[in-house]
Amino acid sequence: EAQVTQNPRYLITVTGKKLTVTCSQNMNHEYMSWYRQDPGLGLRQIYYSMNVEVTDKGDVPEGYKVSRKEKRNFPLILESPSPNQTSLYFCASSLYVGMNTEAFFGQGTRLTVV
Amino acid sequence: AQKITQTQPGMFVQEKEAVTLDCTYDTSDPSYGLFWYKQPSSGEMIFLIYQGSYDQQNATEGRYSLNFQKARKSANLVISASQLGDSAMYFCAMRDYRDDKIIFGKGTRLHILP
Numbered sequence: 101e102a103q104v105t106q107n108p109r110y111l112i113t114v115t116g117k118k119l120t121v122t123c124s125q126n127m128n129h130e131y132m133s134w135y136r137q138d139p140g141l142g143l144r145q146i147y148y149s150m151n152v153e154v155t156d157k158g159d160v161p162e163g164y165k166v167s168r169k170e171k172r173n174f175p176l177i178l179e180s181p182s183p184n185q186t187s188l189y190f191c192a193s194s195l196y197v198g199m200n201t202e203a204f205f206g207q208g209t210r211l212t213v214v
Numbered sequence: 215a216q217k218i219t220q221t222q223p224g225m226f227v228q229e230k231e232a233v234t235l236d237c238t239y240d241t242s243d244p245s246y247g248l249f250w251y252k253q254p255s256s257g258e259m260i261f262l263i264y265q266g267s268y269d270q271q272n273a274t275e276g277r278y279s280l281n282f283q284k285a286r287k288s289a290n291l292v293i294s295a296s297q298l299g300d301s302a303m304y305f306c307a308m309r310d311y312r313d314d315k316i317i318f319g320k321g322t323r324l325h326i327l328p
Contacts, residue, residue, distance in 0.1 A: 148314055
């Protein structure tokens with residue numbers, strides 16, 4: 101089954117403790133991205149990647165890191181999480197960069213930083 | 215810069231009535247794609263419908279249609295014969311040919327009343 105898989109689905113952590121949210125897609129998509137969703141703000145892009153070893157900042161990259169060593173994986177790293185990073189996170193992928201390619205989303209990761 | 219505006223934070227509609235969710239967009243690129251996603255209470259993002267900027271006809275997918283008015287830069291989602299299962303958050307999104315991002319509006323929460 102074609103899908104984007106995020107883990108974990110739920111995570112509660114403490115301020116400053118490094119964490120990684122994994123994202124994997126099995127559709128051989130070139131484009132992958134991370135979003136955070138906050139009430140009243142919609143989805144905002146954190147980072148995106150157009151292919152292996154190519155990553156770039158989105159609209160809200162501060163406090164996050166990503167890597168794209170393999171085509172299928174695009175982990176999101178929070179080196180020192182803070183409470184303002186409490187949010188619902190989505191990983192998404194699409195076949196390529198282009199105006200007619202919809203994004204396929206993972207199930208979401210609900211992160212709480214206390 | 216690209217921008218998506220959804221002016222209806224919430225809507226209440228009687229079951230079986232038609233629903234129109236508003237979306238206006240702004241881009242300087244003549245080549246772009248418009249998308250609608252549904253997010254039920256379970257949290258996942260479900261792709262509903264796509265409209266390309268050069269498409270001559272409005273997109274339709276089952277009970278969903280997109281009322282595309284290019285000159286007005288609007289891309290309203292129409293749901294015919296609404297059902298209780300249509301209760302969800304709905305996001306309008308845009309992707310243009312030059313940019314690498316898919317940007318989202320802030321969403322409209324739709325409540326279908328029995």
